[in-house]
Amino acid sequence: MKLKNNIKFDEKGLIPAIVQDADTGEVLMLGYMNEEALRRTLSGDEVWFYSRSRQELWHKGETSGNYIKVQSLWKDCEDNSILVKGKPTGPVCHTGNKTCFFQQITKQDVDA
């Protein structure tokens, strides 16, 4: 496989991929793709990642049943991060939350 678009993977062969709900605009999660995960995401209908903890390809939703249907993919100006606009078929977060970003950080969390 070769990508024509000069996608830059890091020294581990990964690129961060933000997932955003295509309808609501809500940012749902940040995952990492390797070349094969990106190829499958671009070739198919659903989001694939590379799981850094399990060190294997990860078809998002394969255990939970909550897949993310891809609408469009975008790369940033430096070709080293990806934005996926898609539609989740259920809660994206393993906690059952709609988004993984459900915990706010405030100034009180910093010790001066």
Place this chain on the structure above:
Amino acid sequence: MKLKNNIKFDEKGLIPAIVQDADTGEVLMLGYMNEEALRRTLSGDEVWFYSRSRQELWHKGETSGNYIKVQSLWKDCEDNSILVKGKPTGPVCHTGNKTCFFQQITKQDVDA
């Protein structure tokens, strides 16, 4: 400085931070914060990053004048990525685009 909220920085001392327009929901960029950049972002009104290319603290907008005013910060369920909701005072991207994610990737970009 100490963070109470178990923020997980990677082996380089960095954490990826997504910036989203708090009003429009548009995803604007992905940057990286070190502990000090996060502290400054939480303590002040504007977004700070750590520039991996220049290897220094980066007050976003310090050269362009296009700062990002912070509205709220969120961490994900695994404490290893951050979502900043904020308001940019001008185009976020160095190309002059409103967002860094202005280039679409399609199936045609994959060689089977």
